[in-house]
Amino acid sequence: MLPVSSPTSANGRLSRKDSGMSSSKQTWKFLRRLYKFKHMDFEFAAWQMLYLFIAPRKVYKNFHYHSQTKHQWARDDPAFLVLGAACVLVSCVLYTIVLKLAFHEFILHLVWVLVFDYIILACAIATAFWFCVNKFMRRPESDATVEWRYSFDVHLNAFLPFLVILHIVQVLLMHAGLEQFGFVRLLSNALWLVAFGYYFYITFLGYFSLPFTHRTVAILYPIGLFAIIFVLSLVFEWHFSKTLHVFVTYRVRT
Template sequence: MSVLPLSSPTIAYHGNPAPRSSAISTRVPVIFKRLLRFQQMDFELAAWQLTYLCLSPKRVYRNVYFHKQTKNTWARDDPAILILIAGCLCVSAIAWSVVYSYSLLKAIQLALLMVFRDYLLVGIIVATLLWFFSNKMLLSPPSHSAPTDSVVEWAYAFDVHTNAFFPFYLTLYLAQLFLVPIVLRSNWVCLFVSNTLYLAAFAQYIYGVYLGLNALPFLVRTELLLAPLLPLFTGYIVSLLGFNVAVHVLPMYFGS
């Protein structure tokens, strides 16, 4: 009597096990594999999504269901939105470089830091934490009606970060740029404007993360994702007693 294997067998190539590189490549999100395929990118749709992430983010997440039905994945497979965000960060880097009188080399370095550290590296860390937390704590109990693939994809968690990052970018990377002469002044009104700006940016990001995961029908207790708002608001109230966030953050960030 034959016995079924407990795990799927490894496909052999000329008598050798399948190369590890092919197994690793299957785990790389499609959106990263297509980063250089500009002809296949839909920049018009990406621009529409970025616009509505600020005006009506729930409308963007309605398209998630359509994407799941047509492509059998919750995560987007078009990296156009990544390219647009990277372009926006580069423009901001140029503008901030003018404000701080950076050289061309330092301006390029700042652009690379904004794209690869602030957006991609932080996004990878946040997506990993969201992916782990969601699959461990937020999955609904198994039932006969629940689909078998009711898990949060890592690529979708990165999408959630991407969607939440853009309003954050508009607030701290763009709006703050025009408010630099105000937020760095040493009076209470300017302190209030500065700290409220940072409060709005992080609150938008947290709420965006909540909306993204709340859109998945198989997750429960997604309200837990709003928990960071409590310490955020508490810190904001305390900071109004005399701690100007921008005065401390900007010199540290730009090294001045």
């Protein structure tokens, strides 16, 4: 059972004191809408996806407006989740073409990425952030807490650029760069650094935008670690794309 989100109090924030029953109902309502495509606002979800690349702060401003009108920070429309799954499908098709996977290997790769990477791993990461932010980054004078579903939305927001950069743009460069080093390796590994940087920056914005959090700058610290790994990869001629190729091939053929 995943932790339920806390309902919003009268001042527009999430109260610990309120019952979680209404939040559970909202979560169930959200899940029931997953197969009601006619009721989803795909145009608005696509707008959010675009602005996550060019102006992610605007996306979180919209979350703030949403909290004022819907009395919750989390999305109530699963359109973003569905479009993200479509991006996963596109990336798996590209992997199949570039790595010359058989049809059954494509299906296995799609299941791995869609079920494990996109859903299960996302829930685990969202839960970790949900716990850490509520435990260490919530202002002590506030009784507000972060909704779990909002943490899941923040992860989806941050994961989208990560997915596009590493599983779509990167895979298009991967085939040509597998056996080459030098500039190709530099460009390829730089994309990894950019992808991880985007992930933690957008995650930081998600929690920084909440009015009851502080010290959220700590979320940006891992970017420095990945910068060090990037430099070491150039020194030791470690090609991230080649490692990814070996990993994907191993996962679908064993």
